[in-house]
Amino acid sequence: MSVSNPPSSLAALDDRMRTIFREIVESYLETGEPVGSRTLSQAGRLSLSPASIRNTMSDLARLGLLTAPHSSAGRLPTHSGLRLFVDGLLQIGELSANERRAIEGQVGGTGRPVKDLLGEASAMLSGLAGGAGLVMTPKQEAPLRHIEFVSISPVETLAVLVFADGHVENRLMTTPDGLPPAALVEAGNYLSTRLKGRTLGEARRAIEEEMAAHQTQLDEAAQSLVTRGLADWGGPEGEQSLIIRGQAKLLENVDAAEDLERIRLLFDDIERKRELIALMDRARDADGVRLFIGAENPLFSLSGSSVIVAPYMNSEQEIVGALGVIGPTRLNYARVIPLVDYTARVVGKILDGGR
Structure with missing residues (x-):
């Protein structure tokens, strides 16, 4: 035929x-x-x-x-x-007031680490949409203002990073062996002086050059903590990661063997996070929700899946990340599209401090 x-x-x-x-x-x-x-x-x-x-x-x-x-x-x-x-032909409805309040209540709450907030958004999308929730984290390019170290236990130290745009991130680190309490203060003061006004990537390069030239005044214990911190916060500047929640949702209501095989292939697609991030990054060029169906993207040529993605913005109305849902092509598009769109707006508002 x-x-x-x-x-x-x-x-x-x-x-x-x-x-x-x-x-x-x-x-x-x-x-x-x-x-x-x-x-x-x-x-x-x-x-x-x-x-x-x-x-x-x-x-x-x-x-x-x-x-x-x-x-x-x-x-x-x-x-x-x-x-x-x-x-x-699709008629996309509006979310009800109760649905909007539920999203705001589940994702809302300022003051939390950004990754915790985005992880909650990903889990919420999965639960409401019936697929796996995806959230691409923002590129962290804001200059740093201050850093301090807090001892949590003999083996764990919390690094508190305060950025110039006002948001705070907490990073849990493994404490170097034999580190005295005074070294926490010394390392925090050293880093705060050199981090201020620089992005994390810029500061990391400058400090590594200083240490390589043996120009630091830190004692061995404090230098060990700084080195450990730089390693823990490593990666290319502006690197983005992908938060995925609810993959088990994809296994619900799977009866036929061919459906199970498609889900297996979809799991393989999800594991290729770098390509999935590249796909979601295309949403940054869009004004609103983007939809990729099956073979429209090479990543899903075998699993025949759909991805619904929307960008979220910072306080300057710059697109900094994207979130969405991935699942079989028979997703409830009329419901999931406005759900993804509204969640992106809520996340952007929270990152802007609730304004």
Whole structure:
């Protein structure tokens, strides 16, 4: 059977084709099952015979919008068909006031470390959307203002980093053996002097050069703590990480062996975090929510998954990160799209200090 290129808009479909196409896609998104002509006819919403519906389904298949899995008489939307449906037929509702308050309550709360806040947002997205929640952390480029070390236990030290933009991050470190309490104060003063007005990456390079030239006035214990801190806070400046929560959600309601195989492939995709970060970074170029369906991105060519992503902004309205949901192509787009959009706005507002 020859298949033409899928139409780029609904204008290529007549009213009958559009109605049947919509019924099939909505049924698939609800059940995940192929839809047959007899099922559509018996549903009573179409005043057409099974034969007429079957002919129209064949026309939609030739257009590349529907496909028949295996020998099933039923049809499923292709990735191109889902894209056409989302762009032209999907009715996206508004979140209720209760849903908005629930998001604000679960993610809200200023004063927490940024990664804790973003981890909560990722878990919340997973729970509400039924997929895995994804949050790309901001690039940390703000200059530092102050740092101090606090002893938590004989083997753990908390580094408190205060940034010029007002946010605070706590980093838990392993305490070097035999470190006296006075070394915590000495190391904190040393770092605060050299960090002030510099980004973490800039300060790290300057301090490493100073230590390499043996120009520091620190004693051995304090220098050991500073060196340990620089290693713990290492990585390229501006590096972003990906927080993923709720992968177990993807295993819910998986019955058929082929569905389990798709989820396995999806887990493989998720493990390729660098490529997933690159995909989410594309949301930084968008004004609002972006949707990637199946083969539209090479990363999901095998698992046939969808990603719904939205950027979040800092107080200067600069896009600093992105968050979203990844799951099977039968995600509830009408619900997940506004959910992701509103969560991104809430996260941006919290990072801006609640203003």
